[in-house]
Amino acid sequence: xxxxxxxxxxxxxxxxxxxxxxxxxxxxxxxxxxxxxxxxxxxxxxxxxxxxxxxxxxxxxxxxxxxxxxxxxxxxxxxxxxxxxxxxxxxxxxxxxxxxxxxxxxxxxxxxxxxxxxxxxxxxxxxxxxxxxxxxxxxxxxxxxxxxxxxxxxxxxxxxxxxxxxxxxxxxxxxxxxxxxxxxxxxxxxxxxxxxxxxxxxxxxxxxxxxxxxxxxxxxxxxxxxxxxxxxxxxxxxxxxxxxxxxxxxxxxxxxxxxxxxxxxxxxxxxxxxxxxxxxxxxxxxxxxxxxxxxxxxxxxxxxxxxxxxxxxxxxxxxxxxxxxxxxxxxxxxxxxxxxxxxxxxxxxxxxxxxxxxxxxxxxxxxxxxxxxxxx
Ligand code: SF4
Ligand code: SF4
Ligand code: SF4
Numbered sequence: 001x002x003x004x005x006x007x008x009x010x011x012x013x014x015x016x017x018x019x020x021x022x023x024x025x026x027x028x029x030x031x032x033x034x035x036x037x038x039x040x041x042x043x044x045x046x047x048x049x050x051x052x053x054x055x056x057x058x059x060x061x062x063x064x065x066x067x068x069x070x071x072x073x074x075x076x077x078x079x080x081x082x083x084x085x086x087x088x089x090x091x092x093x094x095x096x097x098x099x100x101x102x103x104x105x106x107x108x109x110x111x112x113x114x115x116x117x118x119x120x121x122x123x124x125x126x127x128x129x130x131x132x133x134x135x136x137x138x139x140x141x142x143x144x145x146x147x148x149x150x151x152x153x154x155x156x157x158x159x160x161x162x163x164x165x166x167x168x169x170x171x172x173x174x175x176x177x178x179x180x181x182x183x184x185x186x187x188x189x190x191x192x193x194x195x196x197x198x199x200x201x202x203x204x205x206x207x208x209x210x211x212x213x214x215x216x217x218x219x220x221x222x223x224x225x226x227x228x229x230x231x232x233x234x235x236x237x238x239x240x241x242x243x244x245x246x247x248x249x250x251x252x253x254x255x256x257x258x259x260x261x262x263x264x265x266x267x268x269x270x271x272x273x274x275x276x277x278x279x280x281x282x283x284x285x286x287x288x289x290x291x292x293x294x295x296x297x298x299x300x301x302x303x304x305x306x307x308x309x310x311x312x313x314x315x316x317x318x319x320x321x322x323x324x325x326x327x328x329x330x331x332x333x334x335x336x337x338x339x340x341x342x343x344x345x346x347x348x349x350x351x352x353x354x355x356x357x358x359x360x361x362x363x364x365x366x367x368x369x370x371x372x373x374x375x376x
Contacts, residue, residue: 018084033075033086034062044088045097045126047104047217048166049076052268053175058166060100061126064088072096101130106137108218109161115219116226122217123164147192152200155277156213156223160192163220169193169212176270181206193220208273214260223277227256234261237275241350242266244275255279291321329365338366347374 014029020037027036032055037044047059055077063072067085072093075086087093105127112118127133143161150158167184170193174180181204185194195204202208213221229249237244245264249257258276262269281287286306292313298304304312316324332340343361345354354372361370 016080016082018080018082018086020086021088027080031080033064033066033073033078033080033084036080037064037075037086037088042088043129044075045101045129046076047122047126047164048168050168050171050215053168053171053215056167056171059104059164061097063093063096063100065090065093098130098132101127101132102137102140104164105132105134106140107143108164110134115162116222117216117219120228121219145189150200151224153202153206153208154224155208155210155273156221158193158201159220159222161220162218163193164218165191165193166217167193168215168217169221172211172215177207177209177211179205179207179209182212208277209271210273210276211270214269214276223257225280227251229256232259237271238348239272239274239278240347241354243350244271246271246275248279255282290315291318292316293321293324333365339369341365341367342369342371343367345370345372347372 015026016029017024017026018033018036019025020033020040020042023040023042025036025040027039031039034044034046034049034055035051044062044064046062048056049062057074057077060074062075064075064078065087066073066078075088104123108123112121112124115121118124145161147160150160165184170182170184173182181201182193182195184191185198186192195201195206197204210223213223216222226249229251231250232247233250234245234247237246244267245261246267247259247261248255249259258271258279260267260269260271260276292309293316295312295314298312302312329341341361343357343365345357349357358370361367
């Protein structure tokens, strides 16, 4: 008997037993047939299923035969029941999946080589698994409609021609991000993903979290400035104290993409706009990588801005810079008293680091002038 991962979880109180493709499988009560099959290593193709989202039953690729039920049923929306006998690979199932995939592929552009998701596309993956490509769809009338690509969002593009209407983006925006910026609009052949009033996503209050982009199984939603990396490095987002875990895609020693770590208990793969798209600063030519100290002969009246600051500052070591700051703080305290000094802490710090900063202000400097940038 196969025990699925789900069934071994501690919180599971009851389990049921069913048979899939002749194998007896134990799974948690409440799991769908698809979840039970996937957890026991049985492959069922699907384009709209996502373990983090509610079952939707849009793509119809996951159909199976269940003894006692008429016809084919979608496994993603069918609850597993005690004693069920399920077949996932009969001639009928294979024929249905193939026809469904042919209809999807016939209505999809055939430019995989120029698509940002090439080799990372679930549609491409399952079409190949089912042996379907554009040439196999010759007997079908192909789509002639070419819709404009929406490039108004600064971080990603939306190409409705590549959209298969799986609604993963919509469900992610409603169920995970809770922003409800996009939805399925229009009907039938005109159905598409859009914002209210078809405004640009930014105008529609999109939070730019990119969760919809990350979950899109095709190249319909694709990041603007990303490339494929040749290796990935696991790290923690430097922007705030939440500490989301992520993977940096690296190519030629440069960061070229970022993916949330789905196994992280902190963020479960989710990221905000800064963590997902804000990695340009790492290679920005004006990024400060060493401390700068104002040159001695530069008076306080000199106007310094981004264009000329390098003329008036010199690079220093961290030891020299920290010593200078410590000396100046001590001199200030001596001359004007501790309340002449204020300390501003940062949202980039962890709770523990912020605790240490307020301790430094109160116990070392002797002032209660302590605040935090997140309050401003
Ligand atoms: S980026 Fe985030 S907020 Fe904007 S549409 Fe996508 S999921 Fe919704
Ligand atoms: S944009 Fe992507 S995720 Fe959204 S419905 Fe289309 S294919 Fe699915
Ligand atoms: S900035 Fe965003 S992605 Fe980064 S740790 Fe904070 S919440 Fe997570």
